[in-house]
Amino acid sequence: xxxxxxxxxxxxxxxxxxxxxxxxxxxSASNYFPWYKQELGKRPQLIIDIRSNVGEKKDQRxxxxxxxxxxxxxxxxxxxxxxxxxxxFCAASYNYGQNFVFGPGTRLSVLP
Amino acid sequence: xxxxxxxxxxxxxxxxxxxxxxxxxxxGHRAMYWYKQKAKKPPxxxxxxSYEKLSINESVPSRFSPECPNSSLLNxxxxxxxxxxxxxxLCASxxxxxxxxxxxxHFGDGTRLSIL
Numbered sequence: 508x509x510x511x512x513x514x515x516x517x518x519x520x521x522x523x524x525x526x527x528x529x530x531x532x533x534x535s536a537s538n539y540f541p542w543y544k545q546e547l548g549k550r551p552q553l554i555i556d557i558r559s560n561v562g563e564k565k566d567q568r569x570x571x572x573x574x575x576x577x578x579x580x581x582x583x584x585x586x587x588x589x590x591x592x593x594x595x596f597c598a599a600s601y602n603y604g605q606n607f608v609f610g611p612g613t614r615l616s617v618l619p
Numbered sequence: 620x621x622x623x624x625x626x627x628x629x630x631x632x633x634x635x636x637x638x639x640x641x642x643x644x645x646x647g648h649r650a651m652y653w654y655k656q657k658a659k660k661p662p663x664x665x666x667x668x669s670y671e672k673l674s675i676n677e678s679v680p681s682r683f684s685p686e687c688p689n690s691s692l693l694n695x696x697x698x699x700x701x702x703x704x705x706x707x708x709l710c711a712s713x714x715x716x717x718x719x720x721x722x723x724x725h726f727g728d729g730t731r732l733s734i735l
Contacts, residue, residue, distance in 0.1 A: 541723055550727060596662075607724065608664075610661060
């Protein structure tokens with residue numbers, strides 16, 4: 508089955524700096540890679556996703572890159588703000604999109 | 620309506636009790652999911668329903684029994700749970716893409732379950 512690793516497990520940045528979180532996956536059949544943000548006590552919320560036929564996707568301050576050959580993908584947040592503080596999960600999807608395996612999560616702290 | 624609604628928000632039950640968790644969505648999504656999330660851990664997939672039929676069961680103990688009575692509702696029936704089953708139970712839904720294409724999942728707020 509699929510295995511997703513995520514680094515770092517914790518990340519602290521100064522407000523305004525950039526944050527990068529990296530994930531690797533094991534199953535070359537995985538073809539959909541969403542990123543979720545989960546604030547304390549709240550639901551995971553999709554913030555951006557990328558499919559295997561695309562190398563990069565951007566949405567305002569958030570971007571995701573995918574390297575299929577190396578089986579890794581990364582989340583980039585620019586101009587970080589305190590409200591970006593949360594746990595971020597990457598995920599990889601296979602089995603026609605019905606099976607999602609999550610990475611262990613990264614706790615991001617944006618310091619004012 | 621872009622929400623997945625879960626009830627109850629909190630549930631405390633004894634190991635001999637029977638209870639049910641409920642999930643509802645009105646986005647027309649034909650895939651629905653149950654996840655278990657322990658503190659400081661990622662969500663772990665338990666069950667997947669596609670077109671109201673169970674398509675994935677991730678080797679979940681039989682004390683958890685899912686049910687999908689229609690395309691908008693998903694239940695999780697609980698019986699004889701153990702203290703280690705205490706967790707946040709998340710429901711999610713997604714469209715089923717044509718040709719098996721992947722679609723994003725929308726999560727509910729979860730039910731926080733405590734087993735005494």
